[in-house]
Amino acid sequence: MQLTMKSRQLNKGRHTALRKLPILIGMLILFFFFLLPIVRLIVMSFTSGENISFGAYSEVLKESVTWKTLWNTIYIVLGSTVLSMILGITMAAIMAYTDVRGKAVMQLFIYLPFIIPSYITTLAWVQFFSSSGPLGGLPDWLIPNLYSVGGIIFVLGISHYPLVYLMSVQVFRRIPRDAELAAFVSGASRFTCWRKVTLPMALPGICSGGLLAFLSNLDNFGVPAFLGIPANIRVLSTYIYEQVIGYGPSAFSRAAVLSVLLGIVAVAATLVQVWLLRRSKVTETTVPDNEPRIQLPSSKRRILQTVLWIFLLGTSLVPFLAMGTVSLVQAYGIDLTWENFSLGNYRYLLFEDEKVIRSLGNSLLLGLITAIVCLIFGTLFAYYRSHKQGKLPKVLEAIITMPYALPGTVLALCIILMWMQPLPGWYPGVYGTPAILLIAYITRFFVLQFRGSYTAFSQLDVRMEEAARTNGANLFTRWRQILLPLILPGVLSGALLVFLTSLTELTVSSMLWSSGAETVGVIIFSFEQAGYSTYSTAFSSLIVLAILFGGIAYLIVQRKWRRRGRKA
Amino acid sequence: MITLQGLKKHYGKTAALSQVDLTIQEGEFLAILGPSGCGKTTLLRLMAGFMKPTAGTIRFGDTEVANSKHSNKPENRNIGMVFQSFALWPHMTVEEHIRFALKNHRFSQKRTAEEQAARVTEVLQLVGMEPFRKRYPAALSGGQQQRVALARAIAPEPDILLMDEPLSALDAELRISMRKEIKQIHKKLGATIIYVTHDQGEALAMADRVLVMQHGQIEQVDTPETIYQSPETPFVATFVGKANLVEGTWNGSHFTPAGTQLSWLDNGVSEQLKQKQLFPVRPEEWQLLPAEADGLKGEVIISQFQGTERHYVIRTDGQDYQVSLPIADPAWHEGELVRLQVRRRKTQYATEEVLLELR
Numbered sequence: 001m002q003l004t005m006k007s008r009q010l011n012k013g014r015h016t017a018l019r020k021l022p023i024l025i026g027m028l029i030l031f032f033f034f035l036l037p038i039v040r041l042i043v044m045s046f047t048s049g050e051n052i053s054f055g056a057y058s059e060v061l062k063e064s065v066t067w068k069t070l071w072n073t074i075y076i077v078l079g080s081t082v083l084s085m086i087l088g089i090t091m092a093a094i095m096a097y098t099d100v101r102g103k104a105v106m107q108l109f110i111y112l113p114f115i116i117p118s119y120i121t122t123l124a125w126v127q128f129f130s131s132s133g134p135l136g137g138l139p140d141w142l143i144p145n146l147y148s149v150g151g152i153i154f155v156l157g158i159s160h161y162p163l164v165y166l167m168s169v170q171v172f173r174r175i176p177r178d179a180e181l182a183a184f185v186s187g188a189s190r191f192t193c194w195r196k197v198t199l200p201m202a203l204p205g206i207c208s209g210g211l212l213a214f215l216s217n218l219d220n221f222g223v224p225a226f227l228g229i230p231a232n233i234r235v236l237s238t239y240i241y242e243q244v245i246g247y248g249p250s251a252f253s254r255a256a257v258l259s260v261l262l263g264i265v266a267v268a269a270t271l272v273q274v275w276l277l278r279r280s281k282v283t284e285t286t287v288p289d290n291e292p293r294i295q296l297p298s299s300k301r302r303i304l305q306t307v308l309w310i311f312l313l314g315t316s317l318v319p320f321l322a323m324g325t326v327s328l329v330q331a332y333g334i335d336l337t338w339e340n341f342s343l344g345n346y347r348y349l350l351f352e353d354e355k356v357i358r359s360l361g362n363s364l365l366l367g368l369i370t371a372i373v374c375l376i377f378g379t380l381f382a383y384y385r386s387h388k389q390g391k392l393p394k395v396l397e398a399i400i401t402m403p404y405a406l407p408g409t410v411l412a413l414c415i416i417l418m419w420m421q422p423l424p425g426w427y428p429g430v431y432g433t434p435a436i437l438l439i440a441y442i443t444r445f446f447v448l449q450f451r452g453s454y455t456a457f458s459q460l461d462v463r464m465e466e467a468a469r470t471n472g473a474n475l476f477t478r479w480r481q482i483l484l485p486l487i488l489p490g491v492l493s494g495a496l497l498v499f500l501t502s503l504t505e506l507t508v509s510s511m512l513w514s515s516g517a518e519t520v521g522v523i524i525f526s527f528e529q530a531g532y533s534t535y536s537t538a539f540s541s542l543i544v545l546a547i548l549f550g551g552i553a554y555l556i557v558q559r560k561w562r563r564r565g566r567k568a
Numbered sequence: 569m570i571t572l573q574g575l576k577k578h579y580g581k582t583a584a585l586s587q588v589d590l591t592i593q594e595g596e597f598l599a600i601l602g603p604s605g606c607g608k609t610t611l612l613r614l615m616a617g618f619m620k621p622t623a624g625t626i627r628f629g630d631t632e633v634a635n636s637k638h639s640n641k642p643e644n645r646n647i648g649m650v651f652q653s654f655a656l657w658p659h660m661t662v663e664e665h666i667r668f669a670l671k672n673h674r675f676s677q678k679r680t681a682e683e684q685a686a687r688v689t690e691v692l693q694l695v696g697m698e699p700f701r702k703r704y705p706a707a708l709s710g711g712q713q714q715r716v717a718l719a720r721a722i723a724p725e726p727d728i729l730l731m732d733e734p735l736s737a738l739d740a741e742l743r744i745s746m747r748k749e750i751k752q753i754h755k756k757l758g759a760t761i762i763y764v765t766h767d768q769g770e771a772l773a774m775a776d777r778v779l780v781m782q783h784g785q786i787e788q789v790d791t792p793e794t795i796y797q798s799p800e801t802p803f804v805a806t807f808v809g810k811a812n813l814v815e816g817t818w819n820g821s822h823f824t825p826a827g828t829q830l831s832w833l834d835n836g837v838s839e840q841l842k843q844k845q846l847f848p849v850r851p852e853e854w855q856l857l858p859a860e861a862d863g864l865k866g867e868v869i870i871s872q873f874q875g876t877e878r879h880y881v882i883r884t885d886g887q888d889y890q891v892s893l894p895i896a897d898p899a900w901h902e903g904e905l906v907r908l909q910v911r912r913r914k915t916q917y918a919t920e921e922v923l924l925e926l927r
Binding site for chain 1: 616618641642643645647648649651652653655656657658659668669672673674675676717720721724730
C-alpha cells in the first residue's frame with residue numbers, strides 16, 4: 001500500500017485576540033448579571049444620600065427590633081436545622097443499612113416534602129392542625145399552634161430533612177463494608193463501630209447536608225411569611241421583605257444593611273459546606289453498596305416498617321389530603337360532607353378570577369423561558385468549565401453560585417438596586433415589569449442548570465469526544481451525535497428542576513412582582529394573607545397535582561430513555 | 569514518515585516532555601515504553617493533536633502539523649486512535665461506530681452507501697466482530713469492546729494508528745492473545761502504529777522498534793533485541809530487562825565488583841553504564857555455584873518455585889540480587905551459602921575471550 005502521510009496544511013490560525021473574544025464577552029456578561037448586583041447591594045448599605053457612611057449600619061444595629069429579629073432567626077434556623085438533621089440522619093441510616101422492605105417507595109415519599117414548595121407545605125400543615133382538620137376532634141390544648149416559633153421550626157425541619165437525608169444516605173452507602181467488618185474483627189461492638197468508624201467517616205458528608213439544611217432554613221421566606229407575619233414573629237428574610245415593601249425614606253439602605261448581614265452568614269455557611277464536601281470526597285471513589293448490612297429479626301423489622309410508614313404518610317400525604325379537603329368545601333371552617341362538597345372554589349379560580357389565570361400564564365411562561373435560557377447557556381458554561389483547566393473557570397463558577405447561595409430576599413433586593421439603573425444614566429425600565437422577574441429567575445437558578453449539565457459532562461469519558469475527533473468529527477457533529485445524546489437526560493432533569501422551581505417561586509417574586517405580573521406564589525400568598533383559605537388551598541392543591549403529574553411523566557420518560565441500549 | 573524535532577511540553581513549570589527528537593518510518597510499529605508519568609501519553613497526545621507543544625515541531629511526511637504556535641486539530645490529521653478506556657459511545661451499536669468513522673474521517677476514501685456497508689462488514693470481519701454488529705457496547709465483553717475500538721480506528725484507513733495502552737484494561741490471558749491479533753492487523757494494513765504501553769513484555773513482543781522513556785526524555789530507541797540485551801542506560805537495564813546493577817570498577821574491558829578480586833569480562837555493556845561503574849546482570853544471566861567456588865559470596869534469602877523457573881533472592885554484602893534459573897537446575901534452599909557468577913553469553917564470545925580460555 002502506498003502511504004502518503006497526507007494531512008491538511010497547518011491552519012494559518014485566526015488572531016489569538018479574536019479567538020479569546022467570546023470568552024471575554026461571556027465573562028463580562030457573567031460579571032454584569034451575577035456579580036454586579038451584589039456589589040450594588042454592598043455599596044447601597046454604605047450609602048446615605050450621596051455620601052459613603054456607616055450611618056445605616058449604626059441606625060439599624062441600634063434598634064431593638066433588629067436584635068429581636070436576629071435572635072428569632074438564630075433560634076428558628078438552628079432549631080429547624082437540628083430537627084432536619086435528626087430526621088435526615090435517622091432515615092438515612094435506616095435506609096442505608098437495614099433490610100426494611102419497600103425502600104424505593106419510601107424514598108419517593110421522603111422526597112415529596114422537598115419537591116413541593118415550602119409555602120404550600122405550610123398551608124397543608126395549617127389545615128392539618130386546624131379545628132376542621134383530622135385532629136379537630138381533640139381538645140384545643142392538645143393541638144399545637146403553628147403560628148409560633150415552634151411551629152415555624154417544625155414546618156421548616158420537616159421541609160428540609162430530605163436534604164440531610166440525601167447527603168447522608170450517599171455517604172453511608174459509600175462507607176466500605178470492610179471498614180466495619182475490620183472493626184468487628186478487632187473486637188468492636190456494633191455501637192463502638194458506629195461511634196468510632198462509621199460516624200467519623202460519614203461526618204463531613206453529614207455536616208455538609210446539615211449546612212445545606214441550615215442554608216435552606218436561613219433562606220426560606222414562605223414558612224416564616226405564612227406563619228410568622230400573622231403572629232408578629234420576624235426573621236431576617238421576612239424583615240427585609242417588610243422593609244422593602246413598606247418603602248419609607250431609608251427603606252432601601254436599611255434593607256441593604258440587613259441583607260449584607262444575612263448574606264455574610266449565608267456565604268460563610270456555603271464556603272464551609274463546600275469545604276466539607278471536598279473533604280468527604282475521599283469516599284466518593286468507592287462504589288455505593290446498596291446491600292443491607294443489618295438483618296433485623298422479622299418482628300422488629302415489621303415494627304420499624306410500620307413506624308416509618310406512619311411517619312412518612314403523616315408528613316407527606318395526610319397534610320396534603322387535609323389541604324385538599326378544605327379546598328372542596330363551600331366555606332372555610334365547615335366539615336366536608338356530601339352536602340357541603342363543592343367544586344366552587346376551583347371554578348372561581350379557573351374561570352372567574354382573571355388574576356389567577358394570568359398568574360398561571362405568567363409563571364408558566366417565566367418558568368419556560370428561564371428553563372430554556374438556562375438550558376442553553378448553563379450547558380455551554382458547563383462544557384467550558386469541564387474542558388478548561390486553571391483558576392478562571394472555577395472563579396466564574398463561584399460567581400454564578402453566589403446568587404443562589406444568597407437568600408432569596410437578599411437577591412431580590414440586589415436585583416432591584418441593580419436594574420433600576422444598571423449603568424449610570426441607563427434606565428432600562430424593567431423594574432415593575434415581568435422582565436425583572438425573568439432576570440431574577442435566570443440569575444438565581446442558572447447554577448441549578450449548570451450543576452445538572454456539569455454532572456452530566458463529568459460522567460462522560462472525555463475520550464469519547466476525543467475518539468470522535470480522531471475520526472474527523474467537527475464540533476457540531478460531536479455535539480449532535482456524541483455529546484447531546486449522552487448528556488441529554490442529565491441536562492433535561494436540570495432544566496426540569498429550573499422550570500419547577502421558577503414555576504412555584506415565591507421569595508424573589510414577592511418582592512419584584514407588579515400588577516399584571518403576578519406569579520402563582522404571589523397569588524397564593526395574597527389569598528392566604530387576605531384570609532381566603534379555601535382559594536389558597538384549592539390553588540395549592542392544583543399546583544401539587546400538577547407537580548406530581550409532571551414528576552411521574554418525567555420518571556416514565558427517563559425510564560424509556562434508559563432502555564435504549566445504554567449502560568444503566 | 570513522522571518527524572519530531574526538539575519537541576517539548578510543559579505544564580506550567582513542570583516539564584512533561586523535554587527535548588524529543590525522533591523519526592518514525594512509514595509502516596513502522598513503534599512502541600513507547602515507560603513507567604506512568606514518564607511522558608509517553610503526552611507524546612502520543614501531541615502526535616494526535618489534543619495539545620500544542622511548548623516548543624519543537626511535528627511533521628507528518630512533508631507537512632508540518634504542529635509547532636509552538638499552531639497545532640492542527642486532531643480531526644485534520646490523518647490518524648486513527650485506540651484508547652485505554654476504549655471510549656466507545658454507549659448509544660451507538662457496533663456497526664454505527666464503524667459507520668461514524670467512515671462518514672466523518674476526513675481522509676477516508678469517498679464511498680457510496682453500498683461501498684460503505686461493504687467496508688463495515690469487511691472491517692468487522694477483520695476483527696471478528698461481524699456477528700455482533702447490532703449490539704450496543706454495554707452488551708459486549710471487554711475484549712469485544714476492544715475489538716470494536718480497534719475496528720473503528722482502522723476503518724477509515726488512516727496513515728497513522730495511535731494506541732494508548734489499548735490492552736491494559738483487559739485480563740492477562742486476553743492481553744496475550746490480543747497482542748497477536750494487533751500484530752497481524754498491522755501486517756495487513758501496513759499503517760504506522762505508535763503504541764504506548766507500560767508493559768515491557770507487550771512492547772518487546774509486538775514492536776519493530778521500542779522507545780524507552782523516563783522523566784520526559786528518551787532513554788533509548790532500538791529493536792526489541794537490542795533494548796533487552798544491550799541496554800544503554802541503568803534505567804533501560806532495570807526497567808526492560810529487570811537487570812541487577814552490580815557496582816564496582818571498570819578497567820578497560822574488565823569489571824571488578826566492589827569488595828572482590830573478581831574480574832568479569834565485558835559482554836557488551838554500554839559506555840554510559842561503564843562510566844557509572846555498573847555491570848548489568850539480568851536474573852537469568854546469573855549462575856549459582858557452591859560456596860567453595862569463585863564468585864560473589866551470598867546467601868539464599870528467598871527461593872520461590874514459579875513453574876518454568878525458580879526465583880531466588882541472594883543477599884551479598886549489603887546488596888540483594890534477583891536470580892532466575894531454569895527449573896531443570898538443582899534447587900537451592902533458603903539459608904544456603906552460594907557464589908554468584910555471570911553466565912557467559914554463547915552468542916557474544918569475543919575472540920579475545922576465546923583466546924583467553926584457550927590459553
